[in-house]
Amino acid sequence: AQSVTQPDIHITVSEGASLELRCNYSYGATPYLFWYVQSPGQGLQLLLKYFSGDTLVQGIKGFEAEFKRSQSSFNLRKPSVHWSDAAEYFCAVGARSGANNLFFGTGTRLTVIP
């Protein structure tokens, strides 16, 4: 069965500090992997995705993520956090064929302090 684990419910970082949000997945086959961001009361915006190829993927807003098959992980990183990055971040896995039903982790809430 597929599952996504985001072990950190809430993370607080100082503005300008680096950030890493953890994501581990369990999937029966090689999945598609995604990171979405959600601001309060808003829908989800795609930050980046991994389908194949280079395991280090670049996304919008300066985010990147690295797919590590041996660790079943897809951690999200940003070298320098901005106050506007405060939001909820969701990791998700999806099938490689057919309708792409995404299974989401429970999310990590990011707080940025001045």
Add this chain to the structure above:
Amino acid sequence: DAMVIQNPRYQVTQFGKPVTLSCSQTLNHNVMYWYQQKSSQAPKLLFHYYDKDFNNEADTPDNFQSRRPNTSFCFLDIRSPGLGDAAMYLCATSRVGSTNEKLFFGSGTQLSVL
């Protein structure tokens, strides 16, 4: 701009009173999804339409129904809302078979049940 539009942003209904949430898309995507997201939880897929084919998740309550009268529109009907149905409802679309599959989300409808 092409997008996924959900109306209304906020919906208040009474316990047991039927309610309909709407979603429209200008992306001409063949798949439309409805997700339920309760407070501080991950989005959970309720069902999706692949073209005209309706696909219900196994654990979606019978209280939830959906209609897709054409490619652009999809509706979520809650026949008898209970207090536990208060949540954010997210509509999403994707184009299965494209080389760059991903889900596009609307901004959501926040449903309150009194």
